[in-house]
Amino acid sequence: MDAFYASVELRRRPELKGQPVVVCGSGPRAVVTTASYEARKLAGIHSAMPAAVARRRLPDAVYLQPDFSAYREASGQVMAILRRNAETVEVVGLDEAYVDLTGIFSPKATMRRIATEIREETGLTCSIGISESRMLAKITSELGKPAGLVVLSREEALERFSAESPGLIPGVGPKSVAKLEAMGIRTLADLRAQEPSLLERSFGPRQGRWLHSRANLEDDTPIVVVHETKSQSAETTFDVDVRDRAELESHLVQLAEELCRRLRSRELEGRTIGIKVRLDDWTNVTRSHTVEGATNDPAVVVPVALDLLRAYDPQRPVRLLGVRLAGFDGGAEAADDESDVPPGGQLQLGQAA
DNA sequence: TCTGGGGTCCTCAATCCC
DNA sequence: TCTGGGGATTGAGGACCC
Numbered sequence: 001m002d003a004f005y006a007s008v009e010l011r012r013r014p015e016l017k018g019q020p021v022v023v024c025g026s027g028p029r030a031v032v033t034t035a036s037y038e039a040r041k042l043a044g045i046h047s048a049m050p051a052a053v054a055r056r057r058l059p060d061a062v063y064l065q066p067d068f069s070a071y072r073e074a075s076g077q078v079m080a081i082l083r084r085n086a087e088t089v090e091v092v093g094l095d096e097a098y099v100d101l102t103g104i105f106s107p108k109a110t111m112r113r114i115a116t117e118i119r120e121e122t123g124l125t126c127s128i129g130i131s132e133s134r135m136l137a138k139i140t141s142e143l144g145k146p147a148g149l150v151v152l153s154r155e156e157a158l159e160r161f162s163a164e165s166p167g168l169i170p171g172v173g174p175k176s177v178a179k180l181e182a183m184g185i186r187t188l189a190d191l192r193a194q195e196p197s198l199l200e201r202s203f204g205p206r207q208g209r210w211l212h213s214r215a216n217l218e219d220d221t222p223i224v225v226v227h228e229t230k231s232q233s234a235e236t237t238f239d240v241d242v243r244d245r246a247e248l249e250s251h252l253v254q255l256a257e258e259l260c261r262r263l264r265s266r267e268l269e270g271r272t273i274g275i276k277v278r279l280d281d282w283t284n285v286t287r288s289h290t291v292e293g294a295t296n297d298p299a300v301v302v303p304v305a306l307d308l309l310r311a312y313d314p315q316r317p318v319r320l321l322g323v324r325l326a327g328f329d330g331g332a333e334a335a336d337d338e339s340d341v342p343p344g345g346q347l348q349l350g351q352a353a
Numbered sequence: 354t355c356t357g358g359g360g361t362c363c364t365c366a367a368t369c370c371c
Numbered sequence: 372t373c374t375g376g377g378g379a380t381t382g383a384g385g386a387c388c389c
Contacts, residue, residue: 004389024357025357025358027357028354029354029355029356029357030357031355031356031357031358032357033357033358033389047389048356048357049355049356050354050355050356050357051357052354052355053354053355053356056354092388092389093359093360093388093389094389095389096389170387170388171386171387171388172387173386173387173388174386174387175385175386175387176386176387204363204364206363206364207363207364227361229360230360230361230362231359231360231361232359232360233358233359233360234358234359235357235358235359236357236358237356237357237358272381272382274382282356284384284385285383285384286382286383286384287382287383288381288382288383289381289382290380290381290382320357320358322358322359327381
C-alpha cells in the first residue's frame with residue numbers, strides 16, 4: 001500500500017489532500033511512522049526519522065498521532081479484497097501482501113482488476129510488482145510506487161539492477177552493506193562475481209550461500225497463507241531515562257500486565273518469559289527464563305519478569321524497558337495449513353504493497 | 354533535540370539426552 | 372566404562388523488516 005497510514009488519515013480528512021502529512025507520535029523520542037508523498041518530496045521525510053527532525057525540516061506539515069485501530073480496519077478491508085480474488089494470499093504486516101499467481105491465465109489483468117477494486121472500495125492505492133519470485137515481486141513493486149503496476153522478469157532485473165547496491169535485496173541491511181563495501185563489493189554485479197566460498201568465509205556458510213543466490217536474484221521462498229505467532233511483547237521507551245529501581249519495576253509490572261491482557265484476548269500462552277532493557281548508551285540486554293507450564297497469567301509472568309530485572313540490575317540509566325512471551329503451545333491459534341502452500345518450481349507472484 | 358514498537362530469523366555457546 | 376557424534380532445548384545477542 002502507498003504511504004498507508006497517511007493515506008488512511010487522508011481518507012477521513014479529505015480537506016488535507018495535497019498537504020504534507022506526517023504520522024508520528026508526540027513524545028520527545030517519537031519517530032516518523034509514515035510520511036505522505038508530499039512530505040517525502042518536500043523535505044525528504046521518511047519513516048524511522050526522528051519526529052523532531054521532521055518537525056524542524058517541515059514545521060508547517062500536518063502532524064497526526066497514529067491510530068492503529070483505524071489502520072487495522074483498513075488493512076482488513078484490503079486483505080479481504082485480495083482473498084476473494086486469489087487462493088493464496090500471504091499477508092505481511094498491515095500494508096503488504098504476496099499473491100501466488102501460479103496458473104492464473106492473465107496475472108497482469110488480474111492484478112490490475114484487484115487494484116481497481118481496492119481503490120474503488122477503500123479509496124486507497126497500492127503498488128504492484130509481478131515477477132518470478134517473492135523477492136523479485138517485492139523489488140519490482142517498489143518501481144511502480146505510487147499506484148503503479150510493473151512486470152519484470154528475472155532476466156530483465158539482472159540487467160536493470162546490476163549497478164545497484166546489494167542493499168536493494170530485502171534482507172541485506174546497512175550492516176551487511178557496510179561489510180560488503182569493506183570487501184570492495186559495491187554493486188550487485190560485484191556480488192554476483194564473487195566466489196561463493198569467499199562469501200561463505202566472511203558471512204558463514206548459510207548466509208554466504210544465501211547472499212550469492214540473492215545476488216543472482218534467485219529465490220524460492222514459498223508463499224505461506226498462515227503465519228503462526230511465535231512471540232508477543234510490550235515495550236516502552238521513556239521520555240527521560242530512568243535510574244530509579246522502584247520506578248523501573250512499576251513500569252515492568254504495567255507492561256507485563258498489558259502483555260498478559262493481550263495474550264489472553266488471543267488465547268495465547270507461552271513458556272518463555274523475557275525482559276529487554278535498553279540503556280542510555282543504546283546497549284540492549286535481554287534476559288529470559290522458561291517456566292514449566294505455558295501461561296499468560298500476570299501472577300506468574302510479573303514475578304519472573306521482576307526477578308530477571310533484579311538479577312540483571314542495570315548499572316546505567318534505562319532508556320527502554322520491555323517484556324516478552326514466547327514458546328507458545330504450537331497450534332492453539334493458527335494450525336498451519338501446509339496444503340495451501342503452492343507446489344515448487346516456477347512461481348508467478350504478485351505483490352501489492 | 355537522535356534514533357518507536359512489534360515482530361521474525363539466525364548464530365553461537367552451553368547443556369542434556371540418546 | 373570410555374568416548375564421541377548428533378539432536379533438541381535454552382539463553383544471549385544481533386540484523387533486519389513493516
